[in-house]
Amino acid sequence: MTPQDRALRLGRRRRRSTPSTTRLFSAGVLLLLVALSCCTLPSLPGGASRAAVRLARAEEIVATDEWIEVGPNDTIPAGLHVRIDMTTGKKMVKTLDESEMTDFDKKRMGVPVTDVEVDADGTATVIEEEGAGAAAAWSSSGGSRGVALSASDSSSVSGAADGEGGKEEKKKGEGKDDYDYEMMHRTLSNLPADEMAKYGGLPELPAGLGTPRVTPEQREMFEGKMQEIWKQRQELLQEIQENNVADVAQVIMGRIRVIAEYMDDPVGKRNEIEDAAAAARDGSQGDGSAPDLDDDDDHPAxxxxxxxxxxxxxxxxxxxxxxxxxxxxxxxxxxxxxxSDSAHCPSSHPAGVDDDDDGADFNETAAALEAARHECLSELASSSSSTRALVDRIQSRAAWAVGTAVKNHDEFHNWALEDFSALLGMSGIAGGGSASDERARSSVTATSLLLADYLSDDPAAAALATPSRKSRRQKGLYALGALVRGNPAAQRHFLELDGPSILAESMDRSLEAGDARFASKVLALGHDLLTGAADPNAETAAGKEAGALIDALTSKPWCDAAVRLSASGPGISTQVREKALEAVTSLAGPCGYGEEERGSVVKSRVEWLGGGGEEDDYLDPAYRNDLVALADAALGAIDKGNEADAR
Structure with a gap:
């Protein structure tokens, strides 16, 4: 908002009871502006005059308390609410209402006005009703707003933070203007009351600050209190910053150290976790005292x-x-x-002892460690043991961290292929195949370790019943997806490990166990990989490798699972069915669905049209229509695939 408009607005607030005077005042200011613009144009150079004329054609929008559209040649004054319609690009503005004003705005809006003078440079001076020797001015030329005092005479004074008047006042004040007290008050007024109570409360902003109506004593008291609060606040913020901005490398090294300590003594560290959990449940450490979880200065609780x-x-x-x-x-x-389960059991090699040492002590120690390791692995093989549950929790969080780390940037894609067989002292997933496949299977990577978790000889998938096991598999699938999505090299490795078949079998076992939610997530991952491999514009495993990945992800288990999850059944939600139908649409061509599969989709369509089960009866009508349209798309894809096969 320009100085003139601000003055007009202030004048209107003061003179509401005398409309005739307000109109005369407004007309006088407008005539004065026209006269000034006419007088200044001839003094400009030719090019500048034309530019000024063109600029004069732009109109400053007159805002109200309702949203109004900004025209192409309108300018927006300061102090307005502005919003943009992202669909059309149109701007809308409106004035602030009382509830949206800060104390600073209200004080400024309450300054009584009797007159406005506009200098040739465009600076407007607001003359207050009281105090003939005072003037509060806002500059329209400097881009910022300031208040200047003139106690020497009764003439108007124009002041701007960036103008000459502002510079002179700063010299007179000997540095006092280094503080913008109104800005400080406005900033601190946004803090909660209980926060400001620590400083004795926020002093009231004097009405007409910067005018003779405020005595030097009042001004000095206000400014002194504001400086004191501001200094304390800045010291507090500096202290918080110094105490809380930790060195990144130290934070990461601290977390790595905790993991390394666990791997050095996994059984002992698990016992500590279980003891701490038991103490927390009991509310004591056995001696009646509360558990001290922060007894290590290097690691916070x-x-x-x-x-x-x-x-x-x-x-x-x-x-x-x-x-x-x-x-x-x-x-x-x-x-x-x-x-890997191997990392959660003691090493079978005595620490600090050379392999060449064939003494009795070495053999005895090695035998004891081997027995302890064997016992640990046997305990982990039992899905019902407390050790298995705790290790599942650890592995779940490890998979979550692995997935989050690798999914953030293409730079990290190669991490999916790093071989840790030497570190773990184990080989990868066993199986036959080509020499390339055997090399891939013999390596131990994040991808192979995650896939190994879905290998099972238990067709009933009884292990899925434990919550810790479910969490581990879900987080593992999240990590696997982060490793292979959009990563051609990892997809090739995934294919060499027979990943599509392993996941298809796991999906089938999950459906048998009634875990449609997990099966749906597996299907979604396969669908994403299939879509990426089939996209000619996407970077993926090239040539025959892309074809091999597509073939593996359109095998019968994948095709059947998509149709099965799209049909209504126990534990199959509408959201699961929706995602499955999207997969059916993509799989229809290569899967060659027949009448049975088509009939299943038709049945779903009929249910969503109004003849379905209890859950479908409560669907939002718009969502129901979307589901029907999705079923129609799946039916169209099935029919199109059958027509292509017939030809």
Whole structure:
């Protein structure tokens, strides 16, 4: 809002009871502006005059308390609400109402006005009703707003923060104007009352600050209090910043150290976790005292054990730089190692003893360690043991951190292929195939460790019943998706490991166990990989490898699972059916669905048209229509595929 319009607005507020005077005042200001613009144009150079004329054609919008559209040649004054319609690009503006004003705005809007003078340079001076020797002025030329005092005479004074008047006042004040007290008051007024109570409360902003109506004593008292509060506040913010902005490398190294300590003594560290959990449940440590979870100065309470360290890491690794530092500092191999059961059992090699030492002590120690390791692995093989449940929780959080770290940037795609067989002392997924496949299977990567979790000889999938096991599989699938989505090299490795078949079998077992939700997530991953491989514009495994991936993801188990999940059944939600129908549409051509599969989709369509089950009866009509349209698209894709086969 220009100085003139602000003055007019202030004048209108003061003179509402005398409309004739207001109209005369408004007309006088407008005539004065026209006269000034006419007088100044001839003094400009030719090119500048034409520019000024063109500029004069733009009109400043007159805002109201209702939203109005800004025209192509309208200018927007300061102090208005502005919003943009992102669909049309149109701008709308309106004035602030009383509830939206700060104390600063209200004080300014309450300044009584008797006259306005406009200088040739465009500076407007607002003359107050009281105090003939005072003038409050806003400059329209400097781009910023200021208040200047003139106690020497009764003439109008124009003041601007960037103008000459402002500079002179700053010299007279000997640095006092280094503080913008009104800005400070406006900023602090936005803090909660209880926060300001620590400083004795926020002093009231004097009405007409910067005019003779405020005595020097009042001004000095106000400014002194504001300086005191402002200084204390800045010191507090500086202290908070120094105490809380930790070195990134130190944060990451602290988390890595906790994981390394766990891997050095996994059984002992798990016992500590279980003891701490038991003490927390009992509210004591056995001697009647409360558990001290923060007894390690190096690690705050929330990262005292591997579970909490991994949970915090998952949050930290969402930052690209943190993820990069985590890998550089050696954290990636440790996090990936936790995906293997082997890392959660004692090493069979005595620490600090050379392999060449064939003494009796070495043999005895090695035998004891081997027995302990065998016992640990046997316990982990039992899905009902407490050890298995705790390790599942650790592996779930490790998978979550791995997935979050690798999904953030293409730069990290190669991490999916790093081989940790030497670190873990184990080989990869067993199986036959080509020499290339055998090399891939013999390596131990994040991809192979995650896939190995879905290998099972138990067709009933009884292990899926435990909550910790479910969480581990879900987080593992999240990590696997992060590793292979949009990653051609990882997709090739995934194919060499027979990943599509492993996931298809896991999906089938999940459906048999009634876990349609997990099966749906597996199907969604396969659908994403299929869509990417079939996209000619996408970077994917080229040539025959892309074809092999498509063939693997359109095998009978994948085709059948999509249709099965699209039909109504126990534990199959409408959202699961919706995602499955999208997969059916993509799979229709290569799967060659027949009348049975088509009939299943038709049945779903009929249900959504109004003859369905209890859940479908409560669907939003618009959503129901979307589902019917999706079923129609699937039927069209099935018919199109059958026509192509017939030809």
């Amino acid at each position: 929330f990262v005292n054990n591997v579970l909490e360290s991994l949970e915090d890491l998952e949050y930290q690794l969402s930052d690209v730089d943190m993820a990069r530092d985590f890998h550089t500092l050696g954290g990636w191999p440790l996090a990936v190692s936790l995906l």
